Amino acid sequence: MSPSRVPDRRTYDITRFGLSDMVRTAADLRRLAELAPDFPSAARAVVTRLQECFTDVGGPVLPLVRLLTIRTGAEVGMDPATKYLVLEAGTESPDPRVRALPPADEFESMPMMAAMTREFGLTPEDILNGSGDSNGFGVFHVPAAHGSHYIKDQALVIEHDIASVLGFGGVLSGGTPFAVVLYSRVPIPASTAEQFTAVAIGLRVGLLAHGAGVPAERDALRQHLTTLEQASRDQATALEEAIEQLRAAADLVDTLQVVGRRLTAQLDLDALVQDATDAATKATGAAFGAFFYNLIDSYGESYTLFTLSGVPREAFEKFPMPRNTKVFAQTFNGVGTMRSPNITADYRYGDNPPYHGMPEGHLPVCSYLAVPVVSPSSGEVLGGFFFGHPEPDQFTQRHEQLAEGIAGYSAIALDNARLFSRQRSMATELARSMLPTIPATPGLRVLSRYLPAATGAEVGGDWFDVVSLPVGRTAFVIGDVAGRGVSAAAVMGQIRTAVRSYALLDLPPSEVLRNTSELAMATPDADFITCLYAVHDPADGTLTFSSAGHPPAVYVSPEGASSLIGQTLGMPLGVGTTFAQRQIEFPVGARLVLYTDGLVETRNGYLNEGIDALAEAVRQMPADGEALDALIARMTAGEHADDVALLYVRNEGNNRRVSTLVLDTTPDAAARARSFTSEHLELWGLTALTDRAVTITSELVTNAIKHTGTPAVLRLHADARRLSIDVSDHGSTQPRTLPAALDDEHHRGLHIVESFATRWGTRATHDGKLVWAEIALPRRS
Numbered sequence: 001m002s003p004s005r006v007p008d009r010r011t012y013d014i015t016r017f018g019l020s021d022m023v024r025t026a027a028d029l030r031r032l033a034e035l036a037p038d039f040p041s042a043a044r045a046v047v048t049r050l051q052e053c054f055t056d057v058g059g060p061v062l063p064l065v066r067l068l069t070i071r072t073g074a075e076v077g078m079d080p081a082t083k084y085l086v087l088e089a090g091t092e093s094p095d096p097r098v099r100a101l102p103p104a105d106e107f108e109s110m111p112m113m114a115a116m117t118r119e120f121g122l123t124p125e126d127i128l129n130g131s132g133d134s135n136g137f138g139v140f141h142v143p144a145a146h147g148s149h150y151i152k153d154q155a156l157v158i159e160h161d162i163a164s165v166l167g168f169g170g171v172l173s174g175g176t177p178f179a180v181v182l183y184s185r186v187p188i189p190a191s192t193a194e195q196f197t198a199v200a201i202g203l204r205v206g207l208l209a210h211g212a213g214v215p216a217e218r219d220a221l222r223q224h225l226t227t228l229e230q231a232s233r234d235q236a237t238a239l240e241e242a243i244e245q246l247r248a249a250a251d252l253v254d255t256l257q258v259v260g261r262r263l264t265a266q267l268d269l270d271a272l273v274q275d276a277t278d279a280a281t282k283a284t285g286a287a288f289g290a291f292f293y294n295l296i297d298s299y300g301e302s303y304t305l306f307t308l309s310g311v312p313r314e315a316f317e318k319f320p321m322p323r324n325t326k327v328f329a330q331t332f333n334g335v336g337t338m339r340s341p342n343i344t345a346d347y348r349y350g351d352n353p354p355y356h357g358m359p360e361g362h363l364p365v366c367s368y369l370a371v372p373v374v375s376p377s378s379g380e381v382l383g384g385f386f387f388g389h390p391e392p393d394q395f396t397q398r399h400e401q402l403a404e405g406i407a408g409y410s411a412i413a414l415d416n417a418r419l420f421s422r423q424r425s426m427a428t429e430l431a432r433s434m435l436p437t438i439p440a441t442p443g444l445r446v447l448s449r450y451l452p453a454a455t456g457a458e459v460g461g462d463w464f465d466v467v468s469l470p471v472g473r474t475a476f477v478i479g480d481v482a483g484r485g486v487s488a489a490a491v492m493g494q495i496r497t498a499v500r501s502y503a504l505l506d507l508p509p510s511e512v513l514r515n516t517s518e519l520a521m522a523t524p525d526a527d528f529i530t531c532l533y534a535v536h537d538p539a540d541g542t543l544t545f546s547s548a549g550h551p552p553a554v555y556v557s558p559e560g561a562s563s564l565i566g567q568t569l570g571m572p573l574g575v576g577t578t579f580a581q582r583q584i585e586f587p588v589g590a591r592l593v594l595y596t597d598g599l600v601e602t603r604n605g606y607l608n609e610g611i612d613a614l615a616e617a618v619r620q621m622p623a624d625g626e627a628l629d630a631l632i633a634r635m636t637a638g639e640h641a642d643d644v645a646l647l648y649v650r651n652e653g654n655n656r657r658v659s660t661l662v663l664d665t666t667p668d669a670a671a672r673a674r675s676f677t678s679e680h681l682e683l684w685g686l687t688a689l690t691d692r693a694v695t696i697t698s699e700l701v702t703n704a705i706k707h708t709g710t711p712a713v714l715r716l717h718a719d720a721r722r723l724s725i726d727v728s729d730h731g732s733t734q735p736r737t738l739p740a741a742l743d744d745e746h747h748r749g750l751h752i753v754e755s756f757a758t759r760w761g762t763r764a765t766h767d768g769k770l771v772w773a774e775i776a777l778p779r780r781s
Helices: 019-035 039-053 105-108 111-119 124-129 152-159 191-209 215-244 245-263 271-282 328-330 397-434 486-504 509-521 607-620 628-636 667-681 687-708 751-755
Strands: 065-073 081-090 099-100 137-142 164-172 174-183 288-296 302-309 338-340 367-374 382-391 442-451 460-468 474-484 529-537 542-548 553-556 562-565 580-587 591-595 644-651 657-664 712-718 720-727 759-765 768-776
Touching: 019 039, 019 191, 019 397, 039 065, 039 081, 039 174, 039 191, 081 111, 099 288, 105 111, 105 124, 111 124, 111 137, 111 164, 111 174, 137 191, 164 191, 174 191, 271 288, 271 302, 271 382, 271 397, 328 338, 328 367, 328 382, 367 397, 382 397, 442 460, 442 474, 442 628, 460 486, 460 644, 474 486, 474 591, 474 644, 486 509, 486 529, 509 529, 509 542, 542 562, 562 607, 591 607, 607 628, 628 644, 657 667, 667 712, 687 712, 687 720, 687 751, 687 768, 751 759, 751 768
Parallel strands: none
Antiparallel strands: 065 081, 065 174, 081 099, 137 164, 164 174, 288 302, 288 382, 338 367, 367 382, 442 644, 460 474, 474 529, 529 542, 542 580, 553 562, 553 591, 591 644, 657 712, 712 720, 720 768, 759 768
């Protein structure tokens, strides 16, 4: 059975708008809004669809459909201090229209808007101040439009012969209310208005795709499921009170409630489908029932599964999957329900050369009922229910309606399960996409690993980063946002970006964490975040680091002794603002491992035991890091309940040349620096850079001694990519380029450095500052 796609072109009677109509309309509007490229397009698509789908013998029932929002002046390019009612789309006007809202004490001058926003749980003050519940939604109903005080424009009522008005909507993320207003030329009953609560939620889900986060969408979906469950309970009660013979339908509703709870709890989908098959088989009085349904595997390939009710599974195992014969085609193609009092008398029965009739050994089937299961959001045929009975004329119109109802709910269950699965996959891919590509780091071997949790389905907030800094330095970052799900992944992305940004400002590790912590305090849902930030300087062979409550890193000396660094240097980000900073030697042969707690968590919850075990395992691991995966497998036993992020760094010390000169304040300091630079560039085989390097050195040394009056230190550092020149002094004033007139003999030093260097900059040190410049080495062909 190959899936088909069936476009949703249904029309509805607004005076008899039932539960299944509500479910289809909510899903249809959600899908239209989600697929639109932007909010204006979504608004136009929704307005057009609503006018098209409500018809009667006289044609469209809704002469006017409007989608409105309340927006700030800044959003509409008008007075920022004023809120505006915006007609985003309307059947009578293709262009948006804007109207300023009155003050709070004059809100009743717009009675329909005031009443509708009250249904959303908002007061005039909430609207004007941008406050209130961002999850509000509701329905507003004017049964009789003629003479109603809610409709001030009675000329519009008369012109379009409006009988009733129905409004529904809610509040989008950021506190933006929206409402859809339907002007109907036929009376809209209260029962129809009640169904539009779920339609409001479904449309809100779709509109949230334009500017809303996945967490808000998940909340809206949960509200949608809750509303559907309540509607199921209400309908079951009404059916039980109406007629005793409908107890089977009440059992069906109970089963659907169980299905809804299981879906919310993310239990096994096959169990849900089996419950639905059992309930439908019982409700229709079939001798046996089956549900054949398609799923997509991890390779994107479709495969068919089936459930049975009324007979053991062995009764069908020897038969192949049903093919798209003339009898089955109507179901597998999603055309509609097929009910036959005697399928053996149907002209299509057995018309499948070279086969005729039922396969040998098949259960006898005379009465036949088959219902397609079609996705309400995509129109894809997900599968079909098939019911049989050996006696003729066993299935009635009522049985057909029950089967169609459970098929609709099964489609919702399958659709929502796939939707949640896509959300989880999207969140996981989002987290992976945020992980960096490790830059080439001369002299260092850097390996990384990121493993999602082996259990559970939600993404976590673990991350790592490697940032190339000036003068050949490299920053290593490891961090963990508490919690799981899309919210944690979103916070992780913001914090990781902040750390990288502050790192590129060349701030010391303690300052990077302090600035990030202050940002975390102002970030929603950033409640508990740990981070360890370390900077390797190849010129002096050091590692400078600071920690915000993160598990200590493992350091292994060239001699093979392991130790822990970074303990108790600071509180987590968003909690503390003071972070101590430490520096250790990081010579050639030294190793460093940064990790998140998912690697070291033990079953009893004691992290110290896992950390000690990791330190020993790293010490014993081969220095090339090739056994990194084996180390992770050994530490987690393949069953880590949390995500694992890990960075492995080894100092290989390739092709590094460093030389330092201490300079006093004597007049010949600049001359000595120039000679020092020339000699070392000749020694290192870099004479092609001598003129540029000597000029840069002279300007940096002169500025340092002239403006501080204190000794300075000149350092030359060359690797495979660049020649770095830096001068450190005890001054606190950061140098900057100043404009110089043509006849000005001063203020030209840094302009000269800027013109001769590939790039230059400055950073603070613990006792002053350091000014650096780089010259890129020519690439070897």
